[in-house]
Amino acid sequence: MASSSSSGLTFKLHPLVIVNISDHYTRVKSQLNPPPLTSTSATVNGVENQQQAPRVYGCVIGVQRGRTVEIFNSFELLYDPSTHSLDRPFLKKKQELYKKVFPHFYILGWYSTGSDAQESDMHIHRALMDINESPLYVLLNPAINPAQKDLPVTIYESELHVIDGIPQLIFVRSSYTIETVEAERISVDHVAHLKPSDGGSAATQLAAHLTGIHSAIKMLNSRIRVLHHYLVGMQKGDIPCENSLLRQVSSLLRRLPAIESEKFQDDFLMEYNDTLLITYLAMFTNCSSTMNELVDKFNTAYDRHSRRGGRTAFI
Amino acid sequence: MDIEQNQAELIDNFVKQASVQKGTALGSVILEATSHPSLFAFSEILAVPTVAELEGTENSVYLKVLQLFAHGTWSDYRSNCSSLPQLVPDQVLKLKQLTVLTLAETNKVLPYDELMMELDVMNVRELEDFLINECMYAGIVRGKLDQLRRCFEIQFAAGRDLRPGQLGSMIQTLSNWLGSSDNLLVSIQEKIKWADTMSELDKKHRKEVEARVEEVKKSVSVKKLQTVSRPKLSSEGSRISTLNLVE
Numbered sequence: 001m002a003s004s005s006s007s008g009l010t011f012k013l014h015p016l017v018i019v020n021i022s023d024h025y026t027r028v029k030s031q032l033n034p035p036p037l038t039s040t041s042a043t044v045n046g047v048e049n050q051q052q053a054p055r056v057y058g059c060v061i062g063v064q065r066g067r068t069v070e071i072f073n074s075f076e077l078l079y080d081p082s083t084h085s086l087d088r089p090f091l092k093k094k095q096e097l098y099k100k101v102f103p104h105f106y107i108l109g110w111y112s113t114g115s116d117a118q119e120s121d122m123h124i125h126r127a128l129m130d131i132n133e134s135p136l137y138v139l140l141n142p143a144i145n146p147a148q149k150d151l152p153v154t155i156y157e158s159e160l161h162v163i164d165g166i167p168q169l170i171f172v173r174s175s176y177t178i179e180t181v182e183a184e185r186i187s188v189d190h191v192a193h194l195k196p197s198d199g200g201s202a203a204t205q206l207a208a209h210l211t212g213i214h215s216a217i218k219m220l221n222s223r224i225r226v227l228h229h230y231l232v233g234m235q236k237g238d239i240p241c242e243n244s245l246l247r248q249v250s251s252l253l254r255r256l257p258a259i260e261s262e263k264f265q266d267d268f269l270m271e272y273n274d275t276l277l278i279t280y281l282a283m284f285t286n287c288s289s290t291m292n293e294l295v296d297k298f299n300t301a302y303d304r305h306s307r308r309g310g311r312t313a314f315i
Numbered sequence: 316m317d318i319e320q321n322q323a324e325l326i327d328n329f330v331k332q333a334s335v336q337k338g339t340a341l342g343s344v345i346l347e348a349t350s351h352p353s354l355f356a357f358s359e360i361l362a363v364p365t366v367a368e369l370e371g372t373e374n375s376v377y378l379k380v381l382q383l384f385a386h387g388t389w390s391d392y393r394s395n396c397s398s399l400p401q402l403v404p405d406q407v408l409k410l411k412q413l414t415v416l417t418l419a420e421t422n423k424v425l426p427y428d429e430l431m432m433e434l435d436v437m438n439v440r441e442l443e444d445f446l447i448n449e450c451m452y453a454g455i456v457r458g459k460l461d462q463l464r465r466c467f468e469i470q471f472a473a474g475r476d477l478r479p480g481q482l483g484s485m486i487q488t489l490s491n492w493l494g495s496s497d498n499l500l501v502s503i504q505e506k507i508k509w510a511d512t513m514s515e516l517d518k519k520h521r522k523e524v525e526a527r528v529e530e531v532k533k534s535v536s537v538k539k540l541q542t543v544s545r546p547k548l549s550s551e552g553s554r555i556s557t558l559n560l561v562e
Contacts, residue, residue, distance in 0.1 A: 203514030207507050214503045221496045228489040235482050243358045244319045244326075247474030250481065253488045254420055254472055261424065 011136070011155055011176035012070040015188045017060060017111075018153055020074045021140045024056045025113045029142075053142060055079070057086060057112050057124070060138055061098060061105040069136070070179065071108055073098075084123050086110070095131075109136030115143060117156055117171045125158055126169070134158065137171060151178075318355065318454055318473045325354045333363045341365060342377040349384050350405030355413065355455060357385040358476035376400050385476040388414040390433060408449060415450055419472035427465040439465070 032054055057079040062071040075094055078087040098105060110128055112121065117139055128135045134157065141152035156171040163170070180188070193212070227249060233239045234246075329348045336344055348360055360366060361381055369378040379399055383392060389410050392399060402410065411434050418425055418433060427439055436442045443460060446467060450456040458469040477485075 203510045203517075206510045210503050210507045210510070214500060214507070217496055217500055217503070221493065221500065224489060224493050224496065228486065228493055231482065231486050231489060235486060243356065243362075243476065244323065246477050246482070246485075247356060248319055249474070250420075250477060250485060251472055251474035253485055253492075254423075254474075255470070256488065256492060 008067060009157070009174070010068050011174055012068065012179035013138075013153070013155070013176045014062075014070070014072050014184060015178060015180055016184055017071055017074045017138070018140070018151065019188055019191060021056070021058065021111050021113065021138070021153075022142070024058060024076050025054070025140065025142050028054045028056050053113070055113055057110065059091065059094070059107055060109050060111050060136065061102070062108045063104055064106065064108065069108060071136070071138070072105060073102070074111060074138075077110070084120060085127055086124060107131050107135075109138065111138035111140065113140045113142050115141050117154075122158075122169060122171070125171075321353055322356050325351060326356060326359045329354070329360050330363055333360055333366055337365055337368075339374055341369060342374055345377045345381050346403070346406075349380065349409060350403055352405070352409075353453070355409075355416070355473060356476055357381055361385055361476075384410065384413065386478055388417050388433065389435065390414075393435075411445070412449055412453065412455060413475060415446070415456060416472055416475050419456065419469045420475070423469050425467045425469065427467070430467065 056076065058074050058076040060071050060074045062069065062073070064070075075098070077091055077094075079085075080087060095107060107128075109132065110124060112124075117137065121137060125135060125137055137156040137158075139154045139156065141154075143152070145152070153176075155174045155176050157174050158169045159172050160167050161170050162168075193208075230239065230245075231249065234241055329344065332344050333341060333348075345360070345366075348354060348357065366378065366381065369375050376399060380402075383395075383399065384406075387410075392402070392410060414433055415430070418430070427442060430446075431437070431439075431442055434442065434445065436445060439462075443462075446456075446460065451458075455473040456469060457471040458467055460467055
């Protein structure tokens with residue numbers, strides 16, 4: 001039902017909202033599918049619950065300055081399936097609480113999870129229209145799609161369109177940008193890179209770190225490949241020469257090799273040698289302490305019969 | 316990036332003007348284009364058919380000037396001074412800026428001496444002023460001036476118009492880059508596998524050692540049951556001697 005928004009509002013979404021919604025959904029989903037205690041109960045539960053992914057609902061709050069709408073935060077709401085409406089008294093209470101802490105934030109709309117906006121959502125949308133005359137609907141698609149490159153988050157606005165002679169409210173998709181402050185970026189990054197709880201093992205930490213680097217380089221690789229393909233096509237004549245792009249590519253390539261001065265080699269090798277030296281020293285200390293313990297145990301175990309008169313061991 | 320966007324409008328403008336005019340009038344268009352402070356790209360204008368027609372006519376000097384601005388440097392101009400018309404100061408400035416861009420193509424670190432020679436500048440102060448005001452503030456170059464070592468470290472330089480042969484070398488560089496990043500990906504994956512296998516081996520080793528310790532413990536406790544009747548004095552003595560050791 002979405003075409004494209006014509007209201008001219010620019011939307012800025014903070015990553016905190018996305019993390020909140022996904023966290024809410026994950027919690028509800030894992031609470032509905034508890035870890036199986038016995039294998040038989042698991043199969044029954046698993047088959048049932050896999051068919052309905054739970055939908056979670058909540059409110060998004062933020063600031064609207066002129067034509068820019070910035071969504072900062074979100075909180076959860078209970079959905080009453082019998083009346084198809086959100087829990088209003090709870091909403092009011094939360095609104096007051098948030099007003100005390102963030103006096104500038106208004107309720108901008110609501111969020112939910114699912115793959116597409118549905119007709120029943122319009123009901124909730126209309127209900128919220130008394131708080132905000134044009135609420136937003138933020139939809140998160142929890143299905144993990146490895147081929148998809150963008151975030152599975154869409155923002156819908158409501159517009160009055162005349163369909164078959166009847167003015168109706170329909171959802172229209174709007175574009176948005178992600179906006180973040182440095183503190184938020186650091187914390188979201190930290191949450192995203194949660195190590196496993198028994199991450200004491202050096203190997204798993206190393207593997208996680210290397211995997212992060214691997215995916216970053218893979219992204220760079222794919223982009224370079226696109227450029228390469230484009231230039232080869234241009235050389236063969238399949239694509240008309242576009243000079244401005246060629247100029248940009250040449251200026252980019254001129255930046256390679258990125259670091260190659262003598263000074264860099266010196267510093268790099270020095271730091272490398274320092275690290276190796278420290279590791280060696282640590283190994284040494286470890287070895288000598290183990291050796292010391294071994295000797296102590298040896299003395300205790302085997303000098304039992306020759307120890308009369310308090311002679312101390314020779315080490 | 317931004318330079319290209321700034322230039323896009325200007326380029327369209329000049330291309331339109333150039334396609335409309337002919338002959339001597341083109342000369343004035345070219346003059347205007349080459350002295351414009353924010354225009355650094357001339358290959359589009361060179362591609363306009365009316366400009367190409369100038370070749371061989373008495374106005375071919377204008378074509379030569381345009382080609383000089385597209386691919387040449389200040390020293391090219393000085394060596395061919397006779398065959399080219401006199402340049403106005405704006406054009407001289409632009410040509411010098413383009414010279415810096417060309418120099419940036421080959422090296423990332425440009426010594427002051429080389430820059431001074433190429434740009435015909437006598438002292439360091441003038442050179443630095445030129446670099447700062449004309450090149451960095453114009454946004455075509457970004458870098459650091461190292462006065463102690465008398466060099467200019469370039470981090471970013473805008474692209475000049477491409478000579479026909481340069482496309483091949485660019486493709487070569489790109490394929491090298493692709494190759495090295497592929498190798499890097501492969502070696503990272505190997506390292507991850509190595510780390511995992513090492514930790515597996517370590518765990519196995521640990522388990523084996525613990526199993527052996529358990530075995531030995533069991534055999535020792537079996538032996539102890541047999542030797543419990545030995546004189547207790549020796550165990551006393553050993554306890555006192557261990558205390559000495561600990562202290």
